[in-house]
Amino acid sequence: MNKIFEVPLYAYERSSDQDAATAVRHKVIVIGAGPVGLATAIDLAQQGVEVVVLDDNDKVSFGSRAICFSQRTLDIADRLGAGSPMVDKGVQWNVGKVFFDNRQVYEFNLQPDTGYANPAFINLQQYYFENALVDRVRQLQAAGAPIEIRGRNKVEAIGTHDSHVVLEVETPEGPYNVEADWLIACDGANSPTRRMLGLDFDGRVFEDNFLIADVVMEADFPTERWFWFDPPFNRGQSALLHKQPDNVWRIDLQLGWDIDKEREKRPENVIPRLKAMLGEDVDFDLEWVSIYTFQCRRMERFRHGRVLFAGDSAHQVSPFGAMGANSGIQDADNLCWKLKLVLDGKAPEILLDSYSRERVQAADANIAKSSRSTDFITPKSQISRLLRDAVLDLSEHFEFARPLVNSGRLSTPCTYQDSSLSSADALNGPDITRPGSACPDAPLGDEFLLPKLAGKFTLLTIDAGAPERIEEGGVEATRLALSVKDDLTLELKRRYLGDATGAVYLIRPDQHVAARRDTFEENAFRQAIRRATGKE
Structure with a gap:
């Protein structure tokens, strides 16, 4: 890990809250200064919402x-x-290759077309x-935005009320109490909240x-995602290789069910596996x-009164x-604009249920x-494994x-179904x-579309009329x-218009x-705004 991250980034400082009567x-208040907690706090602060981040650590995540x-x-x-x-800083990639034994059976391209400001994926250590x-938080603070990170502030108890x-927060100088209109828990898979x-x-x-091992090495592997089924160096199991910045490579090796986890993590056992x-x-x-197991779980719902959960929590x-x-x-992207509307009295609290x-x-x-x-990577029966291996063999030669x-x-973004978003769709579009x-x-010429759609409700018209604003x-x-x-690449037409001559x-x-x-039909779009803001 880069040495700069061994010093506190948001060292403990006594806050005025600790001296209040x-x-x-x-x-x-956001609990947790990981990626989700920080993104949530930044999003709210950029909208002018006062937010405090509490974390029992004082530096970025390690490992x-x-x-x-x-x-x-x-x-x-x-x-x-x-x-x-x-x-x-990140390593950009969009090609993945799949191997069976020592044969490449196929490869895929996650972004074969062009016209995007950002790459399909980057590999970047979480600490970066x-x-x-954190740098963005400091920029916002310098500009006077209402955001604060309190390191080594560990939440020990929570009391929920209707309003x-x-x-109760523990610090190096003792405990203090603090209140929040809304609490957002971004404190990880083992969420104390x-x-x-x-x-x-x-x-x-x-x-x-x-x-899972991160190794530092000089290697000439291409910047691609490589995945092996039943490789010679890990028979009967699987493996994954990814490149990260700073000549760090991520390696995942399947080990099986009944293992001694502490023993397997020892260097004298890890190094021979990696050399193989x-x-x-x-x-x-x-x-x-480290050693990990797969878990596919969630809470029944992510809102509990005035407490909202996001990310691994x-x-x-x-x-x-x-x-x-x-x-x-x-999660943060979905939550913050809704919470802002609720705080401003422009939407009912029920919007947060959405x-x-x-x-x-x-x-x-x-x-x-x-x-x-x-289930495909780790077949649970001999029949499942035979079927899996047959698919891998066929994929080398047959597209189907x-x-x-x-x-x-x-990872792909979710398309929400059966929600307030389904109103006023009368376009047979893409x-x-x-x-x-x-x-x-x-x-859009020398620019891109998405920055023009950020942080507000927008009426996007393509060769169609509409008022300049609707409230x-x-x-x-x-x-x-x-x-x-003006669509020289025709990507706007392909992605938003299709065969239609105009769209709103x-x-x-x-x-x-x-x-x-x-x-543009005014009543339909007014109804769509009401539905999207929890009023219908």
């Missing part, structure tokens, strides 16, 4: 954590003002991701074990080693597919994909078999931009007028499609 009330961040996450990071340093977000939440409120996960815990994979003559240093999936941190960032409903749907989709991947190969379905979907990017119940949507005449979209602040029609 009575508990100080804050608008929002083998998230490394693979999707295009959607990078689009959100751009809106948060932190995307560029992540992309600049978090550091970019607020009370927290969840435990203190007596809540739990539902789902599956898989019995197979995986060794990389070659006896390859020099490398171990940066981090709300849901868990297996790491193959990069759906953990990416989904958590999308956060839970939509992100539970996203979690279920990820859990389903992750469970299917796990390749979609059946499952080495981990990569499936990629149907109501509920996350807006894909498109080139419904205190919520305003402003127009962005585009034309395919209502885009939410999180860049999800709330409604679309071929022409």
Whole structure:
């Protein structure tokens, strides 16, 4: 791990709350300064919402954590003002290769077309991701934004009330109490908040074990995702190889069910496994080693009164597919604009139930994909293994078999179904931009579309008329007028218009499609705003 991260980034400092005669009330308190907690706090602060982040640590996360961040996450990071340093530091990739034994059976390209500001994926150690977000917090603080990180502030107890939440916080100088109108728990898979409120996960815990190792080495492997089934160096099991910045490589090796975890983590047992994979003559240093098991679980709902859960505190999936941190960032993206409307009195509190409903749907989709991947990677019977191996053999020569190969379905944004987003769809347009979907990017000359849709309700018109603004119940949507005449790449037409001659979209602040029609009809779009803000 980079030495700069061994010093505190947000060292403990005594706050005025600790000297107050009575508990100080804050608008929002976030527990956890990981990627999801920091993204949540930044999003709220950029909207002018006062937010305090409490974390029992004082520096970024250490160890083998998230490394693979999707295009959607990078689009959100751009809106948060932190995307560029992540992309600049990260290793960009879009090609994956799958091997069976020592044969490549096929490869895939996650972004074969062009016209996006961000790459399909980057590999970036979580500590760099978090550091970019902490830097963004410092920028906001310097500009006077109402955001604060309190390191070594450990929440020990939580009391919930109809109008607020009370927290007992332990610090190096003793405890103090603080209150919040709203509490957002982003404190990880072992969430103390969840435990203190007596809540739990539902789902599956898989019995197979995986060794995860980050190694530092000079290697000429290409910048691709390589996955092996039954390789010579790990017979009967699987393996994964990913490149990270600073010549760090992520290696996952399946170990099986009945193992001694502490024994398997010892260098004298890890190094021979890695040499068998990389070659006896390859020099490398171990940066981090751990053992993990797959878990596909979630809370029943993500809102409990004034307490909201996001990220791993709300849901868990297996790491193959990069759906953990990416989904958590999308939780924050869904939640923050809704909470801002509630705080401003422009939406009822019931709007926050749509956060839970939509992100539970996203979690279920990820859990389903992750469970299917796990069942393919780790067959539970001889028949399942024979079928799996037959698919891998066929995929080497036959196109039809390749979609059946499952080495981990990569993270994609959720298209919300059966929600307030389904109103006013009277356009037979592209499936990629149907109501509920996350807006894909498109080139607009020297610029791109998504930054123009960030953080507000937008009436996107493509060769269609509409008013410059429409206000419904205190919520305003402003127009962005585009034309395919200026669409030299035709990507805007392909992604948003299809065979139609014109289109009008209502885009939410999180860049999800709330409604679309071929022409502007005022009543339909007013209703769509009401539905999207929990008023209908």
